[in-house]
Amino acid sequence: MRAFVAIALLACATVANAQSVLIRGATVHTVGDQGVLSNADVLVRDGRVAAVGTGLSAPSGATTVEANGRALTPGLFAGLSAIGIEEVSLEPTTADASVILTAPAFEMQWRPEFDVTTAYNPRSVLVPVARIEGLTWTMLTPGSGEGGAFLAGQGGAVSLDGRYDAVLGGTRTLFINLGGNNNTLSAGSRSGQWMLLDQAIRETRTPTTQDEHLLLHPLGREALARYLNGGRVVFGVSRAADIRRAIAFAKRNGMKPVIAGGAEAWVVADELAREKVPVLLDALENLPYSFDEIGARLDNAALLNKAGVRIAFTQFGESHNARKIRQLAGNAVAHGLPKDAALAALTVQPAEIFGLAGERGRIARGQVADLVLWSGDPLEVTSAADQVWIGGRALEMRSRQTELRDRYLKRLQ
Amino acid sequence: MHGIRYLLCCALLTSACTGAPAQQDTPQAKQAEAVAVPAAPANPYPSTYQPAAAPATLIRGATVLTGTGARLDNADVLISNNRIEAVGQNLNAPAGARVIDASGRWVTPGLIDVHSHLGVYASPGVNASSDGNEATDPVTANVWAEHGVWPQDPGFETALEGGITSLQILPGSANLIGGRGVTLKNVPATSYQAMKFPDAPQGLKMACGENPKRVYGGQARAPSTRMGNVAGYRQAFADAQDYREQWRKYERDFAEYQKKNADKKDKNDKKDGEEGNEPPTPPKRDLKSETLVAAMNGDIRVHIHCYRSDEMSIMLDLSKEFGFKIAAFHHAIEAYKIADRLAANGVCGAEWADWWGSKMEMFDGIQENLALTDLPKNGCAIVHSDSDEGIQRLNQEAGKAMSRGNRAGLNITPEHAIRWLTANPARALGIDQQTGTLEPGKMADVVIWNGTPFSVYALAEQVFVDGVLEFDREHPSPQPRSDFLLGQPGEGAQP
Numbered sequence: 001m002r003a004f005v006a007i008a009l010l011a012c013a014t015v016a017n018a019q020s021v022l023i024r025g026a027t028v029h030t031v032g033d034q035g036v037l038s039n040a041d042v043l044v045r046d047g048r049v050a051a052v053g054t055g056l057s058a059p060s061g062a063t064t065v066e067a068n069g070r071a072l073t074p075g076l077f078a079g080l081s082a083i084g085i086e087e088v089s090l091e092p093t094t095a096d097a098s099v100i101l102t103a104p105a106f107e108m109q110w111r112p113e114f115d116v117t118t119a120y121n122p123r124s125v126l127v128p129v130a131r132i133e134g135l136t137w138t139m140l141t142p143g144s145g146e147g148g149a150f151l152a153g154q155g156g157a158v159s160l161d162g163r164y165d166a167v168l169g170g171t172r173t174l175f176i177n178l179g180g181n182n183n184t185l186s187a188g189s190r191s192g193q194w195m196l197l198d199q200a201i202r203e204t205r206t207p208t209t210q211d212e213h214l215l216l217h218p219l220g221r222e223a224l225a226r227y228l229n230g231g232r233v234v235f236g237v238s239r240a241a242d243i244r245r246a247i248a249f250a251k252r253n254g255m256k257p258v259i260a261g262g263a264e265a266w267v268v269a270d271e272l273a274r275e276k277v278p279v280l281l282d283a284l285e286n287l288p289y290s291f292d293e294i295g296a297r298l299d300n301a302a303l304l305n306k307a308g309v310r311i312a313f314t315q316f317g318e319s320h321n322a323r324k325i326r327q328l329a330g331n332a333v334a335h336g337l338p339k340d341a342a343l344a345a346l347t348v349q350p351a352e353i354f355g356l357a358g359e360r361g362r363i364a365r366g367q368v369a370d371l372v373l374w375s376g377d378p379l380e381v382t383s384a385a386d387q388v389w390i391g392g393r394a395l396e397m398r399s400r401q402t403e404l405r406d407r408y409l410k411r412l413q
Numbered sequence: 414m415h416g417i418r419y420l421l422c423c424a425l426l427t428s429a430c431t432g433a434p435a436q437q438d439t440p441q442a443k444q445a446e447a448v449a450v451p452a453a454p455a456n457p458y459p460s461t462y463q464p465a466a467a468p469a470t471l472i473r474g475a476t477v478l479t480g481t482g483a484r485l486d487n488a489d490v491l492i493s494n495n496r497i498e499a500v501g502q503n504l505n506a507p508a509g510a511r512v513i514d515a516s517g518r519w520v521t522p523g524l525i526d527v528h529s530h531l532g533v534y535a536s537p538g539v540n541a542s543s544d545g546n547e548a549t550d551p552v553t554a555n556v557w558a559e560h561g562v563w564p565q566d567p568g569f570e571t572a573l574e575g576g577i578t579s580l581q582i583l584p585g586s587a588n589l590i591g592g593r594g595v596t597l598k599n600v601p602a603t604s605y606q607a608m609k610f611p612d613a614p615q616g617l618k619m620a621c622g623e624n625p626k627r628v629y630g631g632q633a634r635a636p637s638t639r640m641g642n643v644a645g646y647r648q649a650f651a652d653a654q655d656y657r658e659q660w661r662k663y664e665r666d667f668a669e670y671q672k673k674n675a676d677k678k679d680k681n682d683k684k685d686g687e688e689g690n691e692p693p694t695p696p697k698r699d700l701k702s703e704t705l706v707a708a709m710n711g712d713i714r715v716h717i718h719c720y721r722s723d724e725m726s727i728m729l730d731l732s733k734e735f736g737f738k739i740a741a742f743h744h745a746i747e748a749y750k751i752a753d754r755l756a757a758n759g760v761c762g763a764e765w766a767d768w769w770g771s772k773m774e775m776f777d778g779i780q781e782n783l784a785l786t787d788l789p790k791n792g793c794a795i796v797h798s799d800s801d802e803g804i805q806r807l808n809q810e811a812g813k814a815m816s817r818g819n820r821a822g823l824n825i826t827p828e829h830a831i832r833w834l835t836a837n838p839a840r841a842l843g844i845d846q847q848t849g850t851l852e853p854g855k856m857a858d859v860v861i862w863n864g865t866p867f868s869v870y871a872l873a874e875q876v877f878v879d880g881v882l883e884f885d886r887e888h889p890s891p892q893p894r895s896d897f898l899l900g901q902p903g904e905g906a907q908p
Binding site for chain 1: 536567568777805812813821822871
């Protein structure tokens with residue numbers, strides 16, 4: 001109980017008052033038209049970027065931060081995650097990512113109306129751990145657990161600033177997990193996945209009152225219907241053949257597809273580029289973890305980028321160590337991805353994919369002031385965030401982990 | 414999409430000297446043995462590894478981190494006869510030597526991972542290749558990880574490309590005592606024996622905490638609590654003590670029998686093995702106890718999967734109760750809370766740089782753990798992976814840990830931090846006389862990096878195992894090393 005109280009206190013002490021801030025003399029990675037600006041200033045007012053340039057003067061009452069040439073980037077995407085919806089993965093009372101109905105296969109129930117963002121806890125200890133490393137937003141993602149459904153439900157983006165109403169407007173997304181890893185949820189075959197998806201679409205388009213085994217409840221049909229009219233659907237899929245099928249399925253049914261995983265996306269890079277289908281990928285995935293990923297390779301990101309596919313980085317099933325996402329980007333650079341594309345894949349590209357680019361992902365006038373000042377190269381493992389702002393407010397750079405460090409470092413010295 | 418694979422893995426390793434009693438089927442055989450018992454017989458699964466002949470090699474003009482704590486700028490490393498011949502400045506190339514201009518490059522000892530499940534949890538992760546946890550009994554000290562190693566696991570090659578030249582393959586952590594681990598050289602082979610590190614001691618994998626009690630408690634079997642865990646270790650070691658005593662008694666009886674027969678003068682005395690003068694019968698071999706006796710004898714190194722400081726403290730007492738030495742605590746998430754105690758006991762902490770939180774016993778992870786484990790005098794920090802992804806970039810893990818320590822006000826240099834993935838794991842594995850540093854006479858396990866190895870952009874350009882160039886980034890093998898990937902559209906296939 002005591003630990004619980006300590007955690008809660010920490011979560012409260014997150015942000016200072018919003019006020020004007022002038023960050024002076026930074027190497028500003030705008031991730032936009034202005035590219036990288038040396039020795040530039042960024043003025044933040046009312047939570048937004050008010051100006052980007054050189055020789056800006058501080059309004060009265062503004063806090064001035066001397067960057068001394070350090071890198072300033074937009075706040076980073078924490079990837080698809082369960083930050084704030086899963087405190088300890090193996091403790092069921094703290095894990096809310098999946099809906100598990102355990103219905104027998106012949107009475108399978110799908111709940112596309114399941115919305116995992118309603119479980120979000122902004123006071124989770126994972127939130128400060130992630131954001132003091134420069135991660136300012138994440139995409140909460142429902143899971144497909146044993147006894148659940150491969151159509152996992154809906155997720156949405158949240159800001160990691162610690163507020164209760166953290167869901168970012170317009171980011172609602174449906175998640176469907178395909179491939180051999182989900183065969184146990186589709187009657188033993190990946191063909192069963194398309195069969196069941198077609199059934200769900202038909203139930204939605206042509207509701208019936210007949211007494212038959214329905215996959216969907218009325219609310220589920222309503223939820224799914226919203227995605228049949230240009231709604232964003234993330235397909236978790238790795239194998240090249242399955243990726244093509246997912247694109248065709250989405251097209252046929254009016255969905256806007258996003259590929260997540262995509263270990264073999266490089267094989268169908270031209271088609272992804274032509275159909276303007278983005279890919280969320282783990283750039284460290286280079287082993288054939290399953291027979292869906294035989295073609296996994298370290299230059300997947302570089303090849304996709306070169307082919308003109310929009311990419312963003314994510315880890316899969318990793319929330320506690322979401323901060324490792326920077327390392328994915330750096331390794332993609334080591335394997336051929338241009339540095340600016342790698343930073344974009346942590347900032348503006350995921351913002352574009354989830355409909356946030358008008359507000360987030362770049363350093364430009366009018367953008368929400370989610371900013372990170374780095375001790376060095378933002379993609380380098382030996383660099384760290386010196387200061388993070390979310391919505392223009394400077395975060396207190398503390399977490400439960402820094403508290404533990406300080407307590408025990410003192411005892412050892 | 415493989416995070417969950419971490420959870421049940423983790424084990425420990427070992428390699429040669431088994432302490433197993435010799436086969437003694439007949440009285441004649443018994444008699445032939447001058448010394449009876451659990452004398453170490455020839456290893457029944459010996460290493461067949463032999464490094465190929467390789468030309469003498471002079472690596473010239475590099476920044477060399479020797480693994481002994483030294484950094485030499487603009488220095489050379491000379492390899493001949495599969496060994497390090499010299500490290501220093503302005504070395505001469507012997508006639509016919511291969512000379513490598515390494516200016517601007519960094520050179521380190523080959524990296525060593527004390528905790529891998531390559532081969533026993535191979536890629537692809539299909540049911541048929543799930544050979545890392547004999548989760549049918551909480552004490553399976555009788556199983557050997559090496560008997561589950563599939564040498565065609567594609568992960569060996571990707572680890573090599575990350576500079577890994579030696580690695581310990583451990584059984585998983587489902588069990589209190591999971592079995593023996595094996596140390597391998599990271600070379601292509603069609604049998605594990607051809608990878609087996611010559612004369613490396615085997616390891617013993619034990620596991621604290623949540624995994625064993627979850628696996629067996631879930632089946633309404635013991636252990637279902639941490640109390641049950643400790644009772645399980647104690648009973649297993651108590652049984653092994655009893656077993657050792659049986660053999661000691663047999664040894665005494667046998668010696669007496671031999672003495673008695675040697676003293677015989679009278680022709681009418683019964684002959685050896687004749688009715689009424691049978692030699693004593695040896696105890697039945699018990700493979701579980703054999704392993705634990707070897708651990709108590711110090712022939713097998715004890716590696717314990719253990720996260721929490723309180724549980725590590727219990728295991729230290731357990732080791733004293735039964736007289737064995739702990740080489741390292743693996744996944745020691747809370748090592749920083751008892752770093753001074755670990756150092757005082759000469760126990761290493763093998764750790765990740767930043768992974769935490771999936772389980773309750775991982776909730777107190779901090780990014781400075783390795784740096785703090787290293788801090789006390791005689792502290793022994795080891796960067797480990799337990800992961801087919803992490804093992805490909807132990808150098809980056811060390812970079813993270815070093816920089817977090819320095820951010821906390823410590824002063825950790827690259828020449829010191831490199832020991833976390835070279836000399837220190839070699840020490841824990843008992844192979845530090847053979848490898849782990851660049852010193853004359855040692856195995857020529859060497860990596861040439863494209864720059865500082867502690868960078869996210871660092872790539873191993875050339876990796877030597879015993880002086881043999883096993884990986885050359887500029888001239889990659891046109892085909893995958895793994896038979897499994899041969900003829901499949903994987904890395905190396907044309908986009």
